[in-house]
Amino acid sequence: MKKLLTTKWFIVLAVSLLLIAGIVLSFLPGSPLKAVVGISSKAVSPAQKSVKTTGNAFSDFWSAIADGIAIREENKTLKEEIADLKYRLNQYEEAAIRYEELKNAFHIRDTFSNYDIYGASILSREADEWFSVIRINAGKNEGIVLEQGQSYPVVDTEMNLVGRVIETQGSNSMVLPLLHEGFSASGKVNEVNGASVIVSGDSVLKRSGLCRVKAFDKNVKLEPGTVIVTSGEGGLFPDGIPIGTIVSVDYSNPTEVTAALRPFSNIGELEDVFVMIPFIADDKKETVPGASESSAPVAGGQG
Amino acid sequence: MDRRKLIRKIVVYAVYILLLSSLQVSYPNRLGFGGQTADLAFVFVVLTGYFNGFVDGAVVGLIMGIVRDCLAPIAIIGIDGSVHVTAGIGMLVMFLAGALSSSFFTKKMHRNIPFAFVSIAFCTLVYKIGGHFLAYSWTFIVPSAGSYDLGFYEIVVRSCLLQTVLNLIAGIPLLILMRFAGPVSLSEQRRTSDDVIMSNEDTSWLQI
Numbered sequence: 001m002k003k004l005l006t007t008k009w010f011i012v013l014a015v016s017l018l019l020i021a022g023i024v025l026s027f028l029p030g031s032p033l034k035a036v037v038g039i040s041s042k043a044v045s046p047a048q049k050s051v052k053t054t055g056n057a058f059s060d061f062w063s064a065i066a067d068g069i070a071i072r073e074e075n076k077t078l079k080e081e082i083a084d085l086k087y088r089l090n091q092y093e094e095a096a097i098r099y100e101e102l103k104n105a106f107h108i109r110d111t112f113s114n115y116d117i118y119g120a121s122i123l124s125r126e127a128d129e130w131f132s133v134i135r136i137n138a139g140k141n142e143g144i145v146l147e148q149g150q151s152y153p154v155v156d157t158e159m160n161l162v163g164r165v166i167e168t169q170g171s172n173s174m175v176l177p178l179l180h181e182g183f184s185a186s187g188k189v190n191e192v193n194g195a196s197v198i199v200s201g202d203s204v205l206k207r208s209g210l211c212r213v214k215a216f217d218k219n220v221k222l223e224p225g226t227v228i229v230t231s232g233e234g235g236l237f238p239d240g241i242p243i244g245t246i247v248s249v250d251y252s253n254p255t256e257v258t259a260a261l262r263p264f265s266n267i268g269e270l271e272d273v274f275v276m277i278p279f280i281a282d283d284k285k286e287t288v289p290g291a292s293e294s295s296a297p298v299a300g301g302q303g
Numbered sequence: 304m305d306r307r308k309l310i311r312k313i314v315v316y317a318v319y320i321l322l323l324s325s326l327q328v329s330y331p332n333r334l335g336f337g338g339q340t341a342d343l344a345f346v347f348v349v350l351t352g353y354f355n356g357f358v359d360g361a362v363v364g365l366i367m368g369i370v371r372d373c374l375a376p377i378a379i380i381g382i383d384g385s386v387h388v389t390a391g392i393g394m395l396v397m398f399l400a401g402a403l404s405s406s407f408f409t410k411k412m413h414r415n416i417p418f419a420f421v422s423i424a425f426c427t428l429v430y431k432i433g434g435h436f437l438a439y440s441w442t443f444i445v446p447s448a449g450s451y452d453l454g455f456y457e458i459v460v461r462s463c464l465l466q467t468v469l470n471l472i473a474g475i476p477l478l479i480l481m482r483f484a485g486p487v488s489l490s491e492q493r494r495t496s497d498d499v500i501m502s503n504e505d506t507s508w509l510q511i
Contacts, residue, residue, distance in 0.1 A: 008402070016399065037373045040369050044321065126328075133377065133378045135328075166378060176378050203452065
């Protein structure tokens with residue numbers, strides 16, 4: 001019996017079965033394996049941050065050496081530009097004051113005024129074609145709390161759609177990127193009464209950095225160059241977030257015309273993103289657990 | 304094994320696990336080509352199993368898997384149709400990679416360097432083929448997961464072969480590191496025979 005317990009095949013089988021059981025249980029809330037991963041996250045995250053910071057510093061240092069001469073020339077040009085920009089900044093500041101006055105006067109509604117917008121940096125990206133969830137450095141401690149079945153949109157600094165938050169932990173959150181097979185969003189052609197479409201991740205197209213677009217109506221004409229934005233249907237994504245541009249259309253199946261879409265946001269190059277959380281009334285917000293005082297959004301909604 | 308060697312092993316493994324996992328998820332676009340990414344962590348586990356035996360491969364694989372699940376987990380469409388972040392798949396993959404690499408091409412080839420590449424290619428192919436098979440099966444079990452519409456060319460050429468080539472390339476620097484700055488010192492590597500590495504293992508199972 002003792003010999004059996006120490007044989008390699010027995011160990012491999014036993015550990016594999018235990019892990020499979022753990023994986024199945026990880027679908028349920030309060031999974032023990034997730035707790036283990038959560039604890040290790042606290043140890044691993046600082047190390048990963050240090051490696052990333054060091055890597056970036058090294059990359060910057062190398063760039064500084066390689067681009068030294070070009071930088072000197074650029075510096076001269078930039079100084080001139082700064083002088084010009086300072087002048088223009090003064091003008092824009094005045095214009096901004098005028099805009100606020102007009103906005104209040106005409107009750108101009110911000111496109112995403114019903115959302116609190118939280119800034120976050122990308123901590124880790126996909127490791128391979130399957131391990132592809134992105135991690136960002138904002139979580140429950142920053143006030144991003146997900147209830148069962150909830151999800152929040154994530155956009156880049158240009159307000160282009162990046163993905164959605166599917167899980168939050170203490171100080172980080174997991175984001176399902178736009179290219180993932182499990183991702184799906186209601187979209188529309190970006191024009192007045194634009195046709196409704198479904199944008200979803202696709203296992204083939206994602207390798208080329210593309211998503212799939214399906215039209216509800218088979219008579220809808222999708223053409224390369226057409227811009228797709230979120231339609232607001234379904235309730236998760238607000239209306240009007242730019243998603244991407246159609247690059248090719250597949251007419252091989254006349255009953256279901258599909259197209260390939262290139263997202264505006266290049267996830268591989270992104271450093272900072274924003275999580276959009278539907279605005280919560282003040283009385284309700286007080287009950288949100290884990291929200292610290294420092295978790296103020298970078299740009300609050302106007303309600 | 305004396306205490307000093309054991310401490311060296313643990314420290315070196317810890318450094319490599321943290322360093323490689325972090326590099327993997329911090330700069331995937333610099334490690335990738337054609338939609339695939341060279342998997343430094345996976346290759347390291349395979350090399351550990353190949354050179355240092357089952358115990359090292361399995362333990363390093365499990366720890367590397369925890370880190371993988373922590374930094375870049377897999378999201379799966381569940382039975383209810385919603386997407387779930389899983390835990391444990393990275394651990395399972397890396398553990399099996401460590402166990403597998405310690406079982407093939409080791410005994411007869413005396414853990415020589417050229418066959419380390421064969422081991423990397425073999426383990427990568429097993430991982431990719433197994434992954435595609437499971438992903439395909441999952442769409443049958445869970446209808447809401449949609450269809451798995453990857454064609455033969457996509458699976459064989461753009462996934463399995465491309466990933467294998469990238470992992471083989473990633474294997475070159477890692478092999479040099481394992482050899483000259485690895486958990487076992489170079490002099491120790493020369494002294495240690497296969498019999499010593501496998502002394503604590505059941506050699507009757509799948510040792511080729």
